[in-house]
Amino acid sequence: MLTRAGLTATVLGRRRLLVMAAALAVAPALASAPAFGEERTIHIGVQKYGTLIVLQVRGELEKRLAPLGVTVKWTEFPGGPQLLEALAAGSIDFGTTGEAPPVFAQAAGAELIYTGVEPPAPRGEAILVPKDSPIQSVADLRGKRIALNKGSNVHYLLVQALAKAGLTPADVKPVYLAPADGRAAFESGNVDAWVIWDPFLAAAQTATGGRILSNGEGLVENRQYYLAYRPFATSNADLLRIIQEEIAKTDAWAAQHQPEVVALLAKHTGLDSAAVELAISRLAYGTGPITPATIAYQQNIADTFFKLGLIPQQIRVADAVPNS
DSSP, X not given: XXXXXXXXXXXXHHHHHHHHHHHHHHHHHHHHXXXXXXXXXXXXXXXXXXXXXHHHHHTHHHHHHGGGTEEEEEEEOSSHHHHHHHHHTTSOSEEEXXXXXXXXXXXXXXXXXXXXXXXXXXXXXXXXXXXXXXXXSGGGGTTOEEEEOTTSHHHHHHHHHHHHTTOOGGGSEEEEOOHHHHHHHHHHTSSSEEEEETTHHHHHHHHHOOEXXXXXXXXXXXXXXXXXXXXXXXXXHHHHHHHHHHHHHHHHHHHHOHHHHHHHHHHHHOOOHHHHHHHHTTOOOOOBOOOHHHHHHHHHHHHHHHHTTSSSSOOOGGGGSTTO
């Protein structure tokens, strides 16, 4: 039987345990919350080419965000699939890729959302063969080794080009390589064809005389999508709006300053000016919102990939589009 003193001690002990438990529950939130006056950092993923590179080099986003105590960290990736792997892990907050990578990422459970889209640029990707190759048509690719970056925008181009020629992905031998390795395999003759996008496409054309077997015209739109990590977008709507505004300004500037864009990209990427100029000639400017038509287009890609067994589950693209 507890005495009055023992009962009091027991109650006080329970209160201490409750206080300690509450403190432990709050501690992780306090640890992750920014301290008063601490700068925020936006992590943006870029590829070797495009509007985001122009925005990065010109430094306009940093100028816009500096008064808000926000800094920007840029990370370059060899392709869209690699960029979205980082976004899915929360290592970056924002980035841009072609059409197919978001489909693969969403099917893998990535917490991403679409925030904007560039106009179609179907000539900016193609199936390339060596200049002296006996291959004259897509139908001639049956049984051939074809290099491509798995899950990238050109993956869909290959699927569509093969279908038009009466072939399926099972009729060719895909060799999954990042752009740098794909270029090496293409030049060494270890593959028969290379499916690639600008500026790598333009660089290979100008350097090797590679011949375009088929580009995206009449097959794919080849749009660039802007994507954000959902938790970042949810808690940083103000910053996301600023990023999109600066992208739109950069697009407008680039459309009117083509020579400056060529010089800027050539210096930043290390590519020959002639290759950059060729790539720029196939680029479209002008970012816009995600519309029902773009959602439907992406859904068609997702459905195609699911039927071919390229993604593990059927997805609803609209689930990754806010307010759709």
